[in-house]
Amino acid sequence: MSKAAKPEKVSPDLDTPTDLPQAAVDKISASLNVLLADAFALYMKTKNFHWHVSGRHFNDYHVMLDQQSEAIFATTDQIAERVRKLGGTTLRSIGEIAKLQTIQDNNENYVPPREMLRELMEDNKHMAAAMRKAHKLADELEDSGTAGLLELFIDETERRTWFLFEASRQEGSNAA
Structure with missing residues (x-):
């Protein structure tokens, strides 16, 4: 079940000119x-886990989650x-x-660190898939600006997924 924002009538004062058809916009x-x-939502969850991580890898996870939350937050203004x-x-x-x-x-109240990392990894995978879907829509509607922005964000999201995967692996094991 996918959620979608309903288009609304834009105030004439906010009606930015574009060559894209209104339906595409x-x-x-x-x-x-x-x-x-x-x-x-992902920013807040990543910050939540950053604030509440514990254990022997505290510093590494704390720093990584802070860096990831900042990168996620940085996308919000560009998307909007x-x-x-x-x-x-x-x-x-x-x-x-x-x-x-x-x-x-x-x-x-408490989430073990490895579970935090795995949950965030799955959430980032979900975001990458949603971005690919939005990219496909942008391509279909000939919106190269949105497609290009999403390409960068997909790569960044995949990088976060990779780091979370590697950090969450069992030490001394090749199994995930």
Whole structure:
């Protein structure tokens, strides 16, 4: 079940000129707004785990999760500004994020470090897949600007997935 932001009538004061048809703007904006909601959800979960990680690899995990949360947060402005460049509107509240996010929150009192890393790895894999889907839509609608932005973000997301995978492996084992 996929969530989608409903297109809304844009105020004339915010109606950015574009050569893309309005239907394309609406579809791409809706897709990007779901990615934006997920980026905020993943940022918060990564920060949560950064704040609550414990154990013998505390420093390594704490630093890595902080770096990853900063990289995720850095994408939010670029995604939102891409929506605005197209003439769409973007998220305005935590409530909208909660309605659109597909990344599940984790409100557990304690999560073992390896489980944290594995959960974030799966969430980043989910984000990469969602970005590929949005990229395909952008390609179909001839929006090379969105496609190019997403290519960079897909690569960054795959890098986070890789680092989380490697950090979560059992020491002294080749098994995941």
